[in-house]
Amino acid sequence: MKGSGFILFVAGFLACVGLIACVSLLSHGSEPQAKASPVKALAEREVYYPGTEDLAADEMRVVACGTGMPNARPKQAAACWLVELGNGDKFLFDIGTGSAERISAMKIPYNYLDKVFIGHLHSDHFGDLDALWVGGVVANRVTPLRVWGPSSLEPKYGTKESLEHMEAMLAWDVDTRMGNTDTRGLFLEVTEFDYTAVNKVIYQENGVTIRTIPAIHIFDGPVSFLLEWNGLKFAYSSDTFPNKWWMEHATDADIAIHECFIAPESLVAKQNFTPEAALNVGTQIHTSPAQFGKVMAQTKPRMAVAYHFFNDFDTAPAVLRDIRKTYDGELALAVDYMVFNVTKDDIKVRMAAIDEDIWPQPSNIPLVPPDPSIRRTALSKMMLEGRIVHRDVLEEVYKDVNEKFGSNEKVP
Ligand SMILES: [Zn+2]
């Protein structure tokens, strides 16, 4: 993506088989044409195929793993953004409902997906944390999941208490899994930080600094995040009404992902809200497209990304129209699986092509066999006596697996 006249126009969606969205990105630069050949691969990939591209040492890759709204739909999960850095670090910002599936499609070993930053505790921003935490262990994560999230006016509205209750909710789930596979990753490490802190560092490791600023969204607690690494700046609003902290601290970002709610007229026409609710939600609780344009015109990111609306052929035009009233810079109207490769010289925007038959990647840390001594639950006498053990066929299964994989297990 080069050239000042660049317009990223997300249109003409084709719902291909399942969830694969095909998008036309009119984003051609001035790079020389590769020589055409009937037998050689094309020099330039127009599509991102997860797991097939090295990340350069100075490169940041940002993947939209959820761009939609609180109500579920197949095409767009709720808020989630994956940031991958050339130093090997990866960060998840928000993990809204439905996003764990998108994360899985990136084909990343789960040990590398162990850091989640939650902007606020609406389910469309952390509703799939359980899926990443527990499902991530089943997908071979053996490291604890680290989670950062804000405090609020009362402890019960803060991240710490919220996630303690999530753990309590998942008692049966977690306790029954413990010790039945390699469950070293079945732990949460929660860091709650002060939501009122302005531009304060909450994370600093391996050359990566993450700061928070307050966000304004219905009630105290929400924050926005600023990640800086290697001279690149990523700004992520989570949910916020336009506010002075974003205007001051998110300026000159290389990539600024800011909420841009669906236009109020579409909230009435498509979401079937009353006009009163549409104006309240669409302009007071959230940032409307017209306000998004004002924010970006002043903060001037190299790439402005609008998310948090259902991005369809009949809703995108109103969003674009309102943004373009005040902002004429680089712009992407986000959908799930949009991928941004950011370096100091270039920002390339593509769609990922997704393999729906996803399996977990092998763990980079060798797995250990189940440890029965850490099991937390056992069947009662009644359940034990109800089991029907087909010993003859099980002995064959055990023999086959032992022969094939070198294990030495016996039917209990
Ligand atoms: Zn929210």
Ligand SMILES: [Zn+2]
């Ligand atoms: Zn939201």
